[in-house]
Amino acid sequence: MRTRWLLTLFLGLFGACTNTQAQDDLRKNLKDTNVADHWIYDDIAAGFAEAKATGKPLLVTFRCVP
Amino acid sequence: MLEDLEQQFVCVRAVQMKGVDLSLFQFDWDQTWCVFFLNADGTIYGRYGTRAGNGDKSTTHISVPSIKKSMERALELHRGYPANQAQLAGKRGPKFEYATAEKIPNVEEHHCIHCHNVREGVLRTKWLDKKLTAADLWVYPLPENIGLKMDVNDGLRVMSVTPHSPAAKAGIRAGDDLISLAGQPLISQADIQWVLHQSPVETKLAVIFARGGKEGTTTAATLTLGGSWKESDIAWRSSSGPGLRYGFWAVPLAANDKLQRNIPADSFAFRVRNLYAPRAGKLKDAGLREGDIIVAVDGKTEPMTESQFITYLRLSHSPGDTIRFTLLRQGKREELEIPMW
Numbered sequence: 001m002r003t004r005w006l007l008t009l010f011l012g013l014f015g016a017c018t019n020t021q022a023q024d025d026l027r028k029n030l031k032d033t034n035v036a037d038h039w040i041y042d043d044i045a046a047g048f049a050e051a052k053a054t055g056k057p058l059l060v061t062f063r064c065v066p
Numbered sequence: 067m068l069e070d071l072e073q074q075f076v077c078v079r080a081v082q083m084k085g086v087d088l089s090l091f092q093f094d095w096d097q098t099w100c101v102f103f104l105n106a107d108g109t110i111y112g113r114y115g116t117r118a119g120n121g122d123k124s125t126t127h128i129s130v131p132s133i134k135k136s137m138e139r140a141l142e143l144h145r146g147y148p149a150n151q152a153q154l155a156g157k158r159g160p161k162f163e164y165a166t167a168e169k170i171p172n173v174e175e176h177h178c179i180h181c182h183n184v185r186e187g188v189l190r191t192k193w194l195d196k197k198l199t200a201a202d203l204w205v206y207p208l209p210e211n212i213g214l215k216m217d218v219n220d221g222l223r224v225m226s227v228t229p230h231s232p233a234a235k236a237g238i239r240a241g242d243d244l245i246s247l248a249g250q251p252l253i254s255q256a257d258i259q260w261v262l263h264q265s266p267v268e269t270k271l272a273v274i275f276a277r278g279g280k281e282g283t284t285t286a287a288t289l290t291l292g293g294s295w296k297e298s299d300i301a302w303r304s305s306s307g308p309g310l311r312y313g314f315w316a317v318p319l320a321a322n323d324k325l326q327r328n329i330p331a332d333s334f335a336f337r338v339r340n341l342y343a344p345r346a347g348k349l350k351d352a353g354l355r356e357g358d359i360i361v362a363v364d365g366k367t368e369p370m371t372e373s374q375f376i377t378y379l380r381l382s383h384s385p386g387d388t389i390r391f392t393l394l395r396q397g398k399r400e401e402l403e404i405p406m407w
Contacts, residue, residue, distance in 0.1 A: 038073065038077060039078065039079050040076070040078045040079070041078075041081075042078075042079065042081050042082065044078055044080060044086065044087075046078075047076050047078035048108075050076045051105070051106035054076060056074065056076045057075055057076070057106075057111060057141065057144040058075060058078065058103065058104040058105070059072070059075035059076070059077045059101060059103055060077075060091075060104065061077075061078070061080065061099065061100070061101050062080050062091070062093070062097075062101075063099045063100075064082060064083075064098070
């Protein structure tokens with residue numbers, strides 16, 4: 001029960017993204033829909049580019065969608 | 067709760083391992099969830115995410131308060147960059163033997179390559195190449211392996227110290243806050259694991275810890291490690307399936323089941339739970355069946371945990387070898403010679 005609660009919580013907190021069409025398609029295929037707008041979806045290179053442009057650090061989560 | 071902190075980062079949600087730079091993103095690939103904090107130049111500030119097992123054990127080392135603290139610590143390291151660049155160098159591992167997951171032989175790909183698929187492919191390939199060693203199995207030791215039980219809601223505060231452990235001998239006590247290990251600033255339990263993972267079995271690690279809060283003291287000490295401290299349960303790991311069991315899943319026989327079969331309580335006994343086709347084809351062809359009770363392996367009857375059995379299978383036998391199972395089937399003992407699969 002605690003496992004499910006934590007994973008749901010983390011998925012909610014970190015399941016968010018801004019996307020290209022390819023990432024949108026991947027997200028729909030995986031039914032990975034619990035997402036918010038300020039996250040880049042499955043595109044680490046885009047994350048590095050934005051970090052370089054903004055000076056912000058990167059936060060990359062790895063969470064395979066079952 | 068974390069959104070304000072998230073806004074201070076560029077956040078990326080990676081959902082599969084295809085194309086991921088394996089030299090940069092080295093972590094415990096058997097986790098279901100992991101976080102990296104990095105500079106845009108690829109310098110790693112830290113990792114977050116620790117897993118000790120399945121079920122309830124999968125979340126004993128992670129919590130929302132501790133990820134929040136790790137995010138704050140990563141931001142602090144970012145503010146101190148690049149002055150702290152040299153301290154952070156060790157957070158990046160040596161070049162990985164495969165650039166990306168797709169280049170690993172024997173990696174299994176379904177609709178995507180999962181994190182654990184990476185490790186499965188590496189383990190299977192090393193075994194087939196006769197290069198598998200204990201160092202490949204005992205990965206990412208928990209802080210507990212050196213005697214440290216950390217506060218799950220902080221990550222770096224020590225909850226308790228095992229008496230006579232390396233941590234105790236270094237002078238670390240409950241309530242202390244770990245600051246750095248092997249010169250690397252820490253932001254989480256995963257960072258402790260990273261240093262332990264990269265360290266040889268016989269080693270001395272510099273540790274700095276604080277005691278008594280802001281008005282307290284900071285102490286530099288040495289952790290002296292040796293012996294079997296890296297060994298841990300690997301039965302829970304997803305990669306132990308296709309990577310090591312490879313279609314053969316046997317579980318320890320319960321005590322009452324041993325009693326019913328007149329098997330001594332302190333003797334080896336495993337029940338064959340599953341034989342997954344096609345990987346277990348050689349086992350089935352040799353006559354092994356689901357439900358069989360294995361009471362000796364290569365004549366050995368010493369008790370083993372599931373983790374020890376898996377380890378024995380792969381470290382004691384190479385491709386081309388045979389392994390001998392003694393079965394208890396319908397009250398009679400039978401011997402099976404099985405070519406390694």
